[in-house]
Structures are given as structure tokens and as C-alpha cells.
Amino acid sequence: MASHLEIELEKLKNVIVKINNLAENQVFEAVGILLSEPLSDKKQVKKTENKIDKLEVKIEDICQSIFALQQPVASDLRFIMSAMQISNEIERIGDLAMSMIKLNKNINSKYELVTKFNIEEIGREVEKIVIKTNVCFQNLDAEAIGEIYILNNSIKQKATAAVQNIIDDIKTNSKSIVSGMNLIMVLRNIERMGEHCTNIAESVYFMINAKVIKHEKHTDKNAEEE
Numbered sequence: 001m002a003s004h005l006e007i008e009l010e011k012l013k014n015v016i017v018k019i020n021n022l023a024e025n026q027v028f029e030a031v032g033i034l035l036s037e038p039l040s041d042k043k044q045v046k047k048t049e050n051k052i053d054k055l056e057v058k059i060e061d062i063c064q065s066i067f068a069l070q071q072p073v074a075s076d077l078r079f080i081m082s083a084m085q086i087s088n089e090i091e092r093i094g095d096l097a098m099s100m101i102k103l104n105k106n107i108n109s110k111y112e113l114v115t116k117f118n119i120e121e122i123g124r125e126v127e128k129i130v131i132k133t134n135v136c137f138q139n140l141d142a143e144a145i146g147e148i149y150i151l152n153n154s155i156k157q158k159a160t161a162a163v164q165n166i167i168d169d170i171k172t173n174s175k176s177i178v179s180g181m182n183l184i185m186v187l188r189n190i191e192r193m194g195e196h197c198t199n200i201a202e203s204v205y206f207m208i209n210a211k212v213i214k215h216e217k218h219t220d221k222n223a224e225e226e
Contacts, residue, residue: 005070012062012083016090019055020134022048023090026097027130027193031123033104034186036111045101052094059087078210082203086137089196089203093130096189096196103189106182113176113183116169117162125155126190133197136204148201152194159187 029045063080066072072080107113114120129151136144163184170180205213 005066005072005076008062008066008070009072009076009079012059012066012080015055015059015062016083016086017134017138019052019059019087019090020137022052022055023094023097024130024134026052026094028127030097030100030104031127033101034110034123035114035120045098049094049098052091056087056091059083074210075207078207082207086200086203089199093193093196096193100186100189103182103186107179107186109179113166113179117165117183118158119162119183119187122155122158122162122187122190125151125158126193129155129194129197133200136201140204140208142205142208145201145205148197152198155194156191159191163187 026045026048063084066076066080104110129148132144132148132151135141136148166180166184166187170177202213205211
């Protein structure tokens with residue numbers, strides 16, 4: 001029969017999976033709108049944002065309850081500490097997705113801009129990294145951590161190149177200033193999503209190995225081995 005601590009830890013994991021799924025849906029909505037796909041349900045998007053905020057509070061409450069009433073061992077402590085950090089990262093991903101949805105209203109001729117600056121590829125990659133991060137946590141998949149770092153680097157490189165191309169375009173076409181600047185902010189949000197995903201991957205690494213690793217160092221190490 002499972003102990004009360006085991007039940008609480010399982011509840012904590014399930015709530016994190018739930019908040020992760022909600023944030024994943026928000027990212028897909030944001031990318032879909034960016035690629036000129038219709039928003040599925042505006043009211044539902046807002047409800048999802050509220051659910052994410054409430055679940056983050058619930059995660060904090062569960063963690064505090066475990067600390068106060070249980071005696072978690074080292075591995076459980078790592079999970080609880082990581083859970084609090086992960087929930088914060090997920091909440092930020094959801095916020096960035098909402099910001100993207102709002103910014104899209106100010107991007108005119110969106111299809112032309114998305115095609116011109118290769119934005120679809122970047123959008124699809126942020127969808128991939130969010131999915132992979134969710135799976136990485138659920139399965140404590142160490143191999144997925146390296147894949148998340150690689151995706152994050154790809155997103156950063158492509159977003160940086162797209163931003164520079166948009167700036168160059170603005171310099172020669174004043175009509176594209178408003179749309180271009182809003183698209184740049186969308187790309188910056190996508191970059192930050194990738195960073196939050198790698199932060200979650202680092203927390204998973206800590207849970208598995210009881211060691212702290214930063215993705216910059218991990219990436220440098222991989223480069224040396226190639």
C-alpha cells in the first residue's frame with residue numbers, strides 16, 4: 001500500500017503534467033495564429049491561462065504541505081525542489097504564448113512576412129521543443145535533455161537570423177515597421193520559450209543525477225567531443 005508521501009508525490013507529478021499539457025496547448029494556439037491559422041476558441045485560451053495560474057499555486061501548496069508534514073528523503077527532495085522550479089518555467093511559457101497571441105493582432109500581411117522570413121520553421125521547432133520537454137519530465141528521459149538543447153540552439157540561431165532580416169527590411173520599407181517590430185517581439189518570445197524549456201531540462205537532469213548542469217556548458221562539451 002502506498003504511503004501518504006508517495007501519494008502526495010504522485011499527485012504533484014500529475015498536476016505538473018496537467019499544467020505542462022495546458023501550456024503546450026497555448027503554444028500550439030500561438031504558433032497556429034502566427035501561421036495564419038484561426039484561433040480555436042478565444043474564451044478557452046483565456047480559461048487555460050487562468051487554469052495554469054491556479055495550478056501553479058496548487059503545486060506550491062502541495063510542495064509546502066510535503067515539506068511541513070512529511071520527511072522526504074534526498075531523491076524526493078530533489079523532485080520537490082525541481083517541481084517548484086518547473087512549474088514556474090511552465091507558467092512563463094504560457095505567459096509568453098499569450099503575449100504572442102496578442103502581438104499577432106498587430107502584424108499585417110502576416111502570410112507574406114512568415115513566408116519571407118522563414119518563420120514557420122521556427123514556429124514548428126518551438127512546438128517540438130515544448131512537446132519534448134513535456135515528455136522529458138514525464139519519463140525522466142535523460143536522452144531527451146540533449147535533444148532539447150540542440151533544438152534550443154537551432155531556435156536561437158534561426159530567430160536571430162530572422163530578426164536581422166526583418167530589421168534590414170524595415171530600413172528599406174517604412175510600411176513594414178509596425179508589423180516588423182511586432183514580429184520581432186514574437187520571435188523574442190519564441191526564443192525565451194526555448195530557454196524556459198532548457199531550464200526544465202536542467203531540472204530533470206538534477207532529479208536524475210543529483211547534479212546541476214547548465215545547457216551552455218553541456219553544449220560546449222558536446223562541441224569539444226565532435
